[in-house]
Amino acid sequence: MDFFQKIGIKLIIAVGTTTVIILGLFTYFNLESQSKGLEKEVERHANQLSQTIKYSTRTDMLANDRQHILNIINTIGSDDQIKKIRIFNKEGEIIYSKDSLDIGEIIDKEAESCYVCHAANEPLEKLPIKDRTRIFKLHPDSARVMGIINPIYNEETCSTAACHAHPSEKKVLGVLDVIICLKEVDQQLSENTLELLSSVIVAILGISFIIGFFVRRWVDKPVRSLVEATNNVAIGNxxxxxxxxxxxxxxxxxxxxxxxxxxxxxxxxxxxxxxxxxxxxxxxxxxxxxxxxxxxxxxxxxxxxxxxxxxxxxxxxxxxxxxxxxxxxxxxxxxxxxxxxxxTPKKGKSNINDIIDNAISVVTNQLKISHINLEKKLDPSLPDITLDANQIQQVIINLIVNSIDAINQSNGKITIETSTIELMPYGITQIRNAVCPKGHNLMDDDHKIDGMPSIKIKAHSTSNEGFIHLDPIYGRHEHHYGIHFDEDEEIKFHCPICGISLLDPIKKGPDNRTAVYAIQIPEMGELLGCTKYQCKWQRWPFFDLGGRLGFVEIKLADNGCGIPREKVSDIFEPFYTTKGQKGTGLGLAIVWGIIDNHRGKISVESEPEKGTTFTIRLPIDNMRIKK
Amino acid sequence: MRYDFDILVIDDESVVVGAVSKICKYNNFTIDTANDGSIALEKVKKFHYRVIICDIMMPEIDGFQFLDEFWKENKLTPIIVTSGFSTNENAVKALTNGAFDFLAKPFSFDELSSTINRAMRYHKSSKIDNNISIANLSHPLYVACPSAYYRLGYLSWAKNERDGTALLGIINLYYEFIGTPAELILLSVESKVYQGSTLLTIISDDSSEHVVPSPLSGTIVEVNENVNQNYNLIGKDPYFGGWLYKIIPSDIEEELKQLVPCSSDRV
Missing domain, CATH: 1.10.287 (Helix Hairpins)
Structure with missing residues (x-):
């Protein structure tokens, strides 16, 4: 994957850019205000200095003692920080200066320092301090300097002085110009800039690392495991x-x-x-x-x-x-x-015992050849039940032939036993028909549970909706959930066709609180069940009140080689065979299909080397044994 | 009308042709044979037969193609269709394609004889004259079933009731050709029938079995007890008092397409 296409890097870039912009702006304004503050300070300092010069030379000005004034200017100007101290007269001629070469030079009034006052035709006389300062460079590559001008006003003492009188109508007599070097300020500013920039860079790097760490932990790792899983699924695992x-x-x-x-x-x-x-x-x-x-x-x-x-x-x-x-x-x-x-089979009333006798007569020769002893324990009071005699006979023959093939020792024995049994319908009765209150069929032939069509329900969890396939065996609860539910979450049940709610408005579950779903079973009342995920509660009043159901049970046991435990679930599959070229693998699949068509149930118990027992239960028609 | 042979047997399996021929000869019928549909088509153009027995799965021209081609000849000979692929679907398909009856293989002497006898009686009473072309009549027989009824071949009928159930019964014509019934074997309530599966078995006084296929699939909810008490009701009033079962049909819309509406039989 391209490095820059990674979600973590993208996030880091996005957050980094945002941080750069925000911190950049913050730093810019911070530096700006810092430099303004420093300049203000210098400005105030320079103004004070120029006032000091002005006041210290005042007496000498009045006395017109030029040499003394120069001395004062030179003394003050000896500081490295003070680049220039100049005093102009009204014509722009430099009268005093720290640098003696400047004296006598005439400054153009259009020049930068004079421009502030002389921009208008009539020169200004009073200026705020801000306008009297200017920052510039003496040479393009030298440090910045600050100039401050300080006008020297006419006073009574000046116009009446003995030496030389200035005309009294003149307001401004000249200008004191002081230029101070800003090198130290600039140095301070660049130091601050450096400091801020480095802390910004450190902050961005830190944020990136933190984001990277959490993205790796919360996004990268789970995404990698998901990618691994999808790849596994893609190759069929x-x-x-x-x-x-x-x-x-x-x-x-x-x-x-x-x-x-x-x-x-x-x-x-x-x-x-x-x-x-x-x-x-x-x-x-x-x-x-x-x-x-x-x-x-x-x-x-x-x-x-x-x-x-x-x-x-x-x-x-x-x-x-x-x-x-x-x-x-x-x-x-x-x-x-x-x-x-x-x-479906061609059904008629028959007695299972007769069918078993017929079946045995067909395989008698095979039993003799294999020296297998067949024992019958048939219950003579067995009622006739509705079934297809040919098909059931085929079932018995198939099972006996299987047993004969499974027996490879000398003292082989097969036992066939019939009896009438009574069972509670809970956990064994198959629901073959189910509708919603509007009469839509809920049975789903395409989704089978244990080979039987399931009941398809539309379900809503707190965050999702999907389908549940309910186990068609009443009370067995091997439901297939199409969506995820939390433990104990109450599920909303709806008809998948019309969407009508399947919850019973009044009835409550085992705890008298939980809602209950009610599914109509045509001609057999309704099936009630708990709507809580993992809750195993179902009621079917039609059967519960009817008492036990009657079945004819056929048990066919052999002492053959048995079936390994892991193979037991496969034996009713079509084309499953242990007989190699000898068998088609269809026998038991056909047996299963026939018993299922008779609304019966076939199960198998087996222990390797001990033998196998097949148990078939066929319902006795309309026979309800009361409790 | 002169007939060249009583029966034409069409089958690619010589053992079947041999067996059928033997049974026909035993019953004093003259027979002709063909082991493919195309040879049979040549023969029916040249000769006249009272009854044709035709297999479905044959090389080149199969049984269904033979039926289609045969009806183009405007002949009205009853054709008994047989097949080793004896599914309900094939039975229904054969009957909707105009077969007189469908006989699943393997069949016994009695089963074949009774079907042939029925076809012969039908042939005789309908006074089919193979020299006359009836161009506008797709089906040769006038069946007296009422207009809201549907029929499967000339064997059974179904009527869709307003309450969602359907009534099933047998066509009067069928009943007329089986002789006197000695026993009716009816299905019981709650049993399921499929389109083409056995609806009713009639054992006539000559002890031959006649099997009527069902026109629809569904679950039987009521059996007409009157019929069980008086068999002649089927013959006397086959479409009203003589109905057999009331069923809850499972796929009536699709299955009605396989049936012939009786209203289309009216000339």
Whole structure:
């Protein structure tokens, strides 16, 4: 970076220039007044001197003792500081002078010393002291001198003196001119100037250093860390974090920068996910088309054969298996297409236990080959629930096949357990629909939290506005904040479409003070929540008052190789596979999609070398178990 | 009117052509085959067929292009479109392009037979004469659905209600060609339907299944219980008393563009 483009240098130059101008003006006027004062002093001194000369020569003037007058002038004039003492008569002729060579010389009345009085035709007689002094140089390169003229007035004693009488009508008889050297004054002045100038320079340098220090501390350092961070982000390192310290504007910028990279990271992950989904869609389309044509051959020929089998019972039974399983393959392929296109299953009332039995019959051979013991602990009182039997069967088969692949020791064991459980809705119920009081949809399919569409809210903090994506799981509070909030700050909630406030005008939060937001859940009342940042309080009267919810729980456990902890969160991702060339990485992604389409939940617990347990919970329709 | 063949099978997969031919022959239909759209276009110019079965994804001229070209010939033959890419979107696209029905691959003997039989009955009753050009009629059939209704092919209809819901039902013509229904498999309240997904499955007395696709997407809020009690209501009063579901449509504006307004059918 160009040295002069640096913000610190620019600031120093700006402040320095201002200081130079202000201090320069101050110094100028200060020196000006100092020199005026000194000159005044000299002027007063010179005037006094000229008066002294005038008074000391008075008697001799009256006596016309020329020699004595000269002596006095010479004695006084012997001082180095006094350059000239001259007395002119009215005609301008020098009568007495310290320098004897001057005597008899006639000074032009137009000359500078006479000009003051003789400018007008009729000469002036009385002059203020200021006009009687003048500062000039005797030679261009000599020191400055000050001249003072002192008119000698006619007095009674002069006109009546015995020796020589001046006519009584004359007012001014002559002029005493004293010239004093200003060398010392000038020296003093230049010393003062030097002193002031040096202190000004020291002041400017000092100010620059102080500014430089603070700019480096408050601007340079944080800006450098921000530049480093942006460079990191530019090369794709979105997990780079700036150390947050201080509370000034740049610290706020740092915080919001960190927040931004966090959001970018989340968004990139989502983009990667949707990218995977898109390629999955293309793959599914291709696979579906390619598989469906040969399947058409199998299904048409086998069903045709079945038509012609006549009374051959054994043949008929075998053909029926082919037809049934081909139709199931058709549903699997359709499911793949549906999954890629996120459509819903074909649902009907079925019993999970029957589906599990069907699924096991499909994989019995594989279990035998791998010498795996399968244990069923099915709850016979399980209620029928609405689901797509083919899809759920596919889920069970996928999970069993996964377990078989995970077991590589001799005493492999898989346990399938079903039961009915009751759970409080808090912390598990997914909000799938939410609107503002004006009926605008608040669900955001583009921003998913844990794979589920979030609730998008426009939020205002004290200094900023942005969006919050609320966790769609009631009571879980994994919200995504788009802007920064202070601890305990109350957030204003608005509809992102129409801007209507989502705060409840009456209801208050857990402390009976905090405002509460109210989001309409169509046909299920409203969701209330605390507006304080970090406050974990939510109420959903529709469910809270309804009591526990009923679920059918399927637990499928194996004693296989397990999943390393850091991989557990990846296993439901499309194209994630541990089977190398053997797997497509789609199995568990499809399982997740199917369970999600059934409004259910699948979770996994695993311990390496001990085994893995998948737990599926499917809601029992309209079944509320009262407290 | 003399027909050269009963059925023309168009598919680039010989195993599919073979299988379909076998089923048709078993049902005593004469068949002709073509393994590409361009060959098929040559053939339909030369010969007359009662029913055409056409695949979508084929090299050179695909199924949709074939439909476009075929309608330019001013022929009114019912065309059954099949595809291995069996998405709801393809079904809707085929039906809006004038297909008689969409049959997803793979299909069984019964599914194909019942669709062909329906097409044959339709062909017979509409008394299509391939020698007559009907220049100003884009769609061959007069469908008696009222003017505020929209239809998906000649299979199902939708009517936008004032309160934001929509009524769904099936076209009378479809019902007429399936024979006597033995069982209706209706969806339940709260289930979701998608444009092109199964709306209703009718099992006729000859035990063949007839699947009707939905004209709109949405969530079912009411099922017409009267229909469940008296199946004939669909046939007798298909547009009023015989409606099937009331749904809350999810994307009615976009989806109506895929449907044909019944008012445009009036001649």
């Amino acid at each position: 979105l997990s780079f974090k700036i150390e947050e310290e201080g509370k000034d504007e740049l610290s706020v910028l740092k915080k919001s920068f960190n927040n931004m990279t966090k959001k970018l990271l989340e968004m990139r992950n989502q983009l990667v996910q949707s990218d995977k989904m898109a390629s999955l869609g293309r793959l599914a389309a291709g696979v579906a088309h390619e598989i469906n044509n040969p399947l058409t051959g199998v299904l048409t020929y086998s069903s045709f054969l079945l038509k012609r089998a006549g009374d051959n019972k054994e043949l008929k039974e075998d053909l029926e298996v082919i037809v049934r399983e081909t139709k199931r393959s058709r549903e699997i392929v359709k499911g793949l297409l549906d999954f890629a296109r996120q459509s």
